[in-house]
Structures are given as C-alpha cells and as structure tokens.
Amino acid sequence: MKRSTRQKVIRYSLYGVLVLVVAIFAIFADWERIGRSFFNVEIAVDMFPEVLTVAARNTITYTALAFIFGLVLALVLALMKLSSIKAYRWLAIVYIELFRGLPALVTIIFVAFAIPIAFPGVSIPGGALGQGTIGLGIVAAAYMSETIRAGIEAVPRGQMEAARSLGMSWGKAMTYIILPQAFRIIIPPLTNELVLLIKDTSLFFVLGTTPATKELTKFGRDLMNSKFNGTPLIVIALVYLAITLPLTYLVARLEKRTAAAR
Amino acid sequence: MSIQRDETAPPIQIRDLHKYFGELEVLRGIDFEVKHGEVVCLIGPSGSGKSTLLRCVNKLEEPTAGKVLIEGIDITDPETDVDAVRTRIGMVFQQFNLFPHLTVLRNLRIAQRRVLGRDTAEATRVAEEMLARVGLSEKIDEHPSRLSGGQQQRVAIARALCMNPDMMLFDEPTSALDPELIGEVLDVMRELAEAGMTMVVVTHEMTFALQVADRVIFMDGGVIVEEGPPEQLLRNPTHERTQRFLRAIEIE
Numbered sequence: 001m002k003r004s005t006r007q008k009v010i011r012y013s014l015y016g017v018l019v020l021v022v023a024i025f026a027i028f029a030d031w032e033r034i035g036r037s038f039f040n041v042e043i044a045v046d047m048f049p050e051v052l053t054v055a056a057r058n059t060i061t062y063t064a065l066a067f068i069f070g071l072v073l074a075l076v077l078a079l080m081k082l083s084s085i086k087a088y089r090w091l092a093i094v095y096i097e098l099f100r101g102l103p104a105l106v107t108i109i110f111v112a113f114a115i116p117i118a119f120p121g122v123s124i125p126g127g128a129l130g131q132g133t134i135g136l137g138i139v140a141a142a143y144m145s146e147t148i149r150a151g152i153e154a155v156p157r158g159q160m161e162a163a164r165s166l167g168m169s170w171g172k173a174m175t176y177i178i179l180p181q182a183f184r185i186i187i188p189p190l191t192n193e194l195v196l197l198i199k200d201t202s203l204f205f206v207l208g209t210t211p212a213t214k215e216l217t218k219f220g221r222d223l224m225n226s227k228f229n230g231t232p233l234i235v236i237a238l239v240y241l242a243i244t245l246p247l248t249y250l251v252a253r254l255e256k257r258t259a260a261a262r
Numbered sequence: 263m264s265i266q267r268d269e270t271a272p273p274i275q276i277r278d279l280h281k282y283f284g285e286l287e288v289l290r291g292i293d294f295e296v297k298h299g300e301v302v303c304l305i306g307p308s309g310s311g312k313s314t315l316l317r318c319v320n321k322l323e324e325p326t327a328g329k330v331l332i333e334g335i336d337i338t339d340p341e342t343d344v345d346a347v348r349t350r351i352g353m354v355f356q357q358f359n360l361f362p363h364l365t366v367l368r369n370l371r372i373a374q375r376r377v378l379g380r381d382t383a384e385a386t387r388v389a390e391e392m393l394a395r396v397g398l399s400e401k402i403d404e405h406p407s408r409l410s411g412g413q414q415q416r417v418a419i420a421r422a423l424c425m426n427p428d429m430m431l432f433d434e435p436t437s438a439l440d441p442e443l444i445g446e447v448l449d450v451m452r453e454l455a456e457a458g459m460t461m462v463v464v465t466h467e468m469t470f471a472l473q474v475a476d477r478v479i480f481m482d483g484g485v486i487v488e489e490g491p492p493e494q495l496l497r498n499p500t501h502e503r504t505q506r507f508l509r510a511i512e513i514e
Contacts, residue, residue: 156357156359158355158357158359159359159361161322161353161355161359162353162355162359162360162361162418163361163373164322164345164348165320165322165348165351165352165353166348166349166353166372166373166377166421166422166425167345167346167348167349167373167377167378167425168345168373168376168377169345172376172377176372176376177361177372180363181361181362181363184363
C-alpha cells in the first residue's frame, strides 16, 4: 500500500469509529428521559430570578472578598519571601508550600470548624461569608504570592536602583515604581487565579449555608435533590460559564497585548 | 540657574575603599577626591572596577571596607540617612532606567513629590524647566518607550537634575546608544559641566574626556593606575598599562 493511501485509510477509519459511537449512543439512549432530566424548561424557569439574585450574587460576593483578602495577604507573603531577613523568607516558604499542598476544602473546614474547637469561644464571624472567604483567601494567597513575587522579579533591577538613587526609600520605590509595573505584568495570571477562585467557592457547601447564603453549586444541588432532576445543574453550569468565559477570554486578550508590547 | 551650593567640605572623598564580590576583590584600596565644580572622567578596561567605584559613591554598592564621604558626611556609617544624601547626588545609568509606566512629566515629578515633598505645581514647574534644559519640552506627555535612546538618556539627566543635586554621577551614559545619538547626550553633559556642575563620568568617550574633563583617572585591576589632566594622561601617559589601554582603543 502506498504511504498516502495508508494514511487515508487510517483517517477514514477514525471517522468511522466516531460515527459508530455516536450512532450507538443515539439509538440506545432514552432521549425522552434525558430531555426530561436535563432540559426541563419548567424547572429551569422556576429557578429564576433566585439563581441570579441570590446564588450567582453570593458566588460573586464570596469570590470578590476571598480575592481581595487573598491578594493583600499574598502581597505581604511575596514581600516576605523577597525579604533580606531569613526568618521571614522561611515563614513565607512554609506558608506557601503548606497551603498549596493541602486541598482547599481541608483549609476551609479547618478555619470553620477546627479553630472553634481549639479555641473555645473563638469563631470566625460571618458564617459562610466570613469562614469561607477567609479559608479560601488563605489558600488563594499561597498561589497568588508566587505570582506577585515573579512579577516583582520581572521588573528590571535598574528600576529599583534608579528609584533609590533619587532618594526614595525601599518602601517608596516598591510602592510607586516596582509594584505598579509588577501588577501590570501579572494581571493575566491574577485573572486566572480569580477564575479558579470562582469555581472554588463551590466548596462552601460544607459550611451549612442558609437559603440566603447559598452559592451557585449548593443552590443547584439542593434543587436537584428536591426535584429529582438534573436541570438545575445545567442551569448553574451555564451561569458559571457566563461568568468565567468572559474572564478567560479577557486573559487571552491581555496576554496577547502584553506579548505584543514586548 | 545656580547649581553650586556653598559647602566647605569637598563633594566626594573616598579613603582606602575596598569592595569584594564574594571572593573577588573588585576595588583594592581606592583613594579619591572630587572638588567643587570639578569634572572627573573614569576610564579603564571593562572589569577594572570603575563602575563599581561610581556605584559606591551613592551606596548602590555597599563598600566592604574604607570610607565614602559625601560633602563631609560618612555614608558608610550605618547611622547616616543614605536616602537623604542620595537626593544630593544625581545618577545617570547606562540603560537610562526611566520608569516605563509613567509619562516623561511624571518621571520627572515623582521623586520631587514623594521625596522632597514639593507640591504638584512646583514639581511641574521644575520638571518643565529641566526638560527645556535638555531640549525635550515637546516630549513632556510621552511615555519613555516612544523616545529614542538619546532622548531617553536626556530625560534621565533631566530627572536627576529635578532634585537639584550638588553633583552628578554618569555610569557609561552613552554606551547603550546608537552612534548617531551619542552626540546629543554628550552635548547636554558638556553644558552641565560648563554650568559648574560637579561630575564624575565613567566613559569610553575619549574626545569628551579630552574636551570636558578637568581630570582623568585610569583604573585597572581595581586600583587607580594613573591620574592627571586630560591632555597629559590621554596624550602622554606615563604608565605602561595606560599606554597599552589607550593604544588598544586608538584615541583619535
């Protein structure tokens, strides 16, 4: 067989396999049942407006708070890791490795439930909002601090030298010269962290939320259980995508722009 | 405008300066003094320690041993507020090091505002004056990336001048420039020298040294090999190593 003929045969048989699998699925699947379980319009319509006004709103609020808390903590950690004081560097390294190595769920459970056991009378206020955002923020800070550190290190050394030789203290040089440039560099990876955080708020289900504090996943899952129908999950999946896809698209554009600027 | 201030102590005094990078001794006992209004050019092969010496003057490099006195103030003393001393020393780098995220005006204003505490109007006035001095008034709202290398370096000089320094350090200011852009930077430096600015210039521009310097210092292997007036040192060096260096770069 000629080489080109052989390649053609392989190609067509690959298509054949695909057609076969789709055909078998189409013939044997219970389409009526699938439609009822996943695409029940009545159930879907029933979810509005709460899926947006309560669940999506909570998801966005939790994400925003965890992101802000995480970012502040991450900046402190990044500066600690770049510090000339060895103890600070080590503290930062231990923190980062610890919380990157653990499942976020473990950290959230720890903050919400283990701390009140260890310190009776002490509990993080704010229920799911407080405990969840702090737990998630702690985890996010571990990841984001490495991003921020990389951003700071990507700013050429001469920038710090120029700022210092104009009489700026280290702190002023950092604030006015280095960090503004570093953040410009790391906006795309930070946006990626934000997308991950949006998805991680689904872990808040362990916190025992009330109807008013449910985020998207818990909201969808409770409805699925009560209606014994998969449609709520499809709806919340679409809501998640409506939030995350524009952000990932934005990241791609920003990355293209920074690449072009270099 | 006056850039000379009445200070009795010499602008720069360096005594028995040593600098190690790890095991390597880059400066091996430097004694060096610069008088008011003096223009000193540091020349020598790469790795001779001339840039390190310059960077020790404003403590961008920490001297390993020895003393560096700026207008009589010992900056190697840990009690000295080096940030305050640095405002009196303008520094110009080979790579310009303008702040790329700020416009030219804000490059010139930021240290005036954040270090000297000048208000925006005053800082803007000074910035405009210095930018006019280097002949780039029309670039005030540009970002550095839109300027040529020569223009960027002139802005960097203006930025240093905005702090009203008593002296200026130049670390190979034209080495990163295309040949046709070197002249405009040297012209600005020449005007500064004529206005009476105290200047220390690390350079490979022998013509500039010959025309502008009051004194030329030849360094090699971390020591000052020879120093003297430019005519004598560049045309008629006494030391064999200086002769060899000058032959190698073929002074015109």
